[in-house]
Amino acid sequence: MHDIRAIRDNPEGFDAALSRRGIAPLSSELLALDAARRARIAEAETAQAEQNRASKEVGAAKARGDDAEFERLRALVAEKKADVARMQTEAGDLDRQLRDRLMEIPNAPLDHVPDGADEADNVEIRRWGTPRVFDFQPVEHFEIGGVRPGMDFATAAKLSGSRFVMLQGGVARIHRGLAQFMLDLHIGSHGLTETWAPVLVLPEMMYGTGQLPKFGEDSYETRDGYWLIPTSEVTLTNTVHGELVEQASLPRRLVAHSQCFRSEAGSAGRDTAGMLRQHQFEKVEMVSITDAASGEAEHARMTRCAEAVLEALELPYRTIVLCTGDMGFGARITHDLEVWLPGQNCYREISSVSYCGDFQARRMNARYRPETGGRPEFVHTLNGSGLAVGRALIAVLENGQQADGSVLLPSALRPYLGGAGRLTAEGVLA
Known part of the structure; x- marks a missing residue:
């Protein structure tokens, strides 16, 4: 299986290596999946941090007797928790899609392997x-x-x-x-x-x-x-x-x-x-x-x-x-x-x-x-x-x-x- 980090670093080299096997360029497709996956992971991490902050503030609002703020924060915690779960699921789906796609791509030949069709x-x-x-x-x-x-x-x-x-x-x-x-x-x-x-x-x-x-x-x-x-x-x-x-x-x-x-x-x-x-x-x-x-x-x-x-x-x-x-x-x-x-x-x-x-x-x-x-x-x-x-x-x-x-x-x-x-x-x- 190929290293997605290596593809990020040198997409042209990846496509050139596979072209020697008669395979059309794939780096754009793979990097788009990778970017979407990484974006979901980052969004999930941001939502998790917001959920954690709101969770801490819930206790403080309750201690102050601020019922309105308590209810608002509790609703925010539930919302962020749902957002985190959704984004993690989406990130997991994208990760599986990327891995499955990488699993289907053949290895890159060494430079000194002769080119040929059959x-x-x-x-x-x-x-x-x-x-x-x-x-x-x-x-x-x-x-x-x-x-x-x-x-x-x-x-x-x-x-x-x-x-x-x-x-x-x-x-x-x-x-x-x-x-x-x-x-x-x-x-x-x-x-x-x-x-x-x-x-x-x-x-x-x-x-x-x-x-x-x-x-x-x-x-x-x-x-x-x-x-x-x-x-x-x-x-x-x-x-x-x-x-x-x-x-x-x-x-x-x-x-x-x-x-x-x-x-x-x-x-x-x-x-x-x-x-x-x-x-x-x-x-x-x-x-x-x-x-x-x-x-x-x-x-x-x-x-x-x-x-x-x-x-x-x-x-x-x-x-x-x-x-x-x-x-x-x-x-x-x-x-x-x-x-x-x-x-x-x-x-x-x-x-x-x-x-x-x-x-x-x-x-x-x-x-x-x-x-x-x-x-x-x-x-x-x-x-x-x-x-x-x-x-x-x-x-x-x-x-x-x-x-x-x-x-x-x-x-x-x-x-x-x-x-x-x-x-x-x-x-x-x-």
Whole structure:
């Protein structure tokens, strides 16, 4: 959420930053709401002071036996009391209107984020690995002979509808092994703290990280008012919701493996084949909570953590910086990692790593006390996939596929598969 004081100080800069996202000027509208709210607050304070003075004079008039003055003052007190209540209600309504409006406005991009309208304007910053040259025509993950016995879309559709899958046998074990491998790498090599957290959260937690109010249709709400998380970014980031922490405790680097749920509203017809885009999936999510000076360096570090997973799994990838028109709602800058999928003959997103500045912290009211003293400041937050487990499974299967329908598996996974190095054409590990 944006700081209304910063908008007051530099409305032109605020409008210019949002114009890079294709948003028309908003400062006039916001400042008009803010001015009306502040005016009501000032009027309420004046009326309260007049009520207090009149209340003191009521007792004096009664003591003097001045009945007429007593009645006049008592009526004035009642009038001012009603005025205060009305003005406070109006100020509260205006405050909610302003807050709701600010909640709907995306974050401002960093100055060095490339301008652009959509994904065509994203900028590649590096590549790792060389896509394998096959001596046969590679197929998509769900078409590989050894994968078909363990990837059951028909039964999942019978149980839950479209965009679900049941994994069985060797495929299910590879999926589980990938999540365990990612966690161990992030914990042992990257210094992240493993966390297990709920997948049902209160609505204020979804507001805190920006999924609400604007993107409610993308997630699932239960009948009793809970929300299923679209990513454990929601739970991990909100661990500091409403808190004042010590700067010395930062950065907090967390990682969690969780089920995630997305309605995929607006994505009808996209990636319907296979398990690339599902309503229920798993991710290993990284979150960092840090101070104002460390955010961009932490973003580079988190990107490197995600890249290290792909390198350990021997998966070719590229890292791109998203342009202003393709960047997510809460981000100031985002790096996407795209893994090579030979079955589609293209790179596809497997991780997004975003630096949000204090945007989420203002929504959560999460602050830290500077070591040097002074007023508390808002924390800065970052989040990134490390990685999406299902998409990592797709990449491992497609890049390791063999002409006979078996799959050669990365050596880093073998300790998690009982030493197995291959998914056979029959769908079992060997």
